[in-house]
Amino acid sequence: MDSVLLRELDALREYVSRPIIIHSGYRCSKHPNWTQGSYHDGRAVDFHIETFTLPEMYFVTERRGLFRNGGIGVYPDGNFIHADMRVGCARWARIGGKYVDIAAAFQVASKLP
Secondary structure, rough: OOHHHHHHHHHHHHHHHOOOOEEEEOOOOOOOOOOOOOOOOEEEEEEEOOOOOHHHHHHHHHHHHHHOOOOOEEEEOOOOOEEEOOOOOOOEEEEOOEEOOHHHHHHHHHHHH
């Protein structure tokens, strides 16, 4: 994984004082979900923050400089956040394979056990 991304994740961990659990980071071309882009370059990560709700994870991630100007995706089905170091701000949510408004994703997440 990209060293700048790792430093930003560590800074986020220090900021929230909670463990950050990484679900996915660098993906080689043999990974079943491989596509050319941020994962291939080690510049994307899927994670969750212990004891945080999905909206809490989203808002603290969005406050971080590197991620604020990059991509942040919300995935209630897996209760995780995607963050990447792309150039340009992008926000999205995905539920059941369909892209939805982030507010709708938070409503779904609030109903999960």
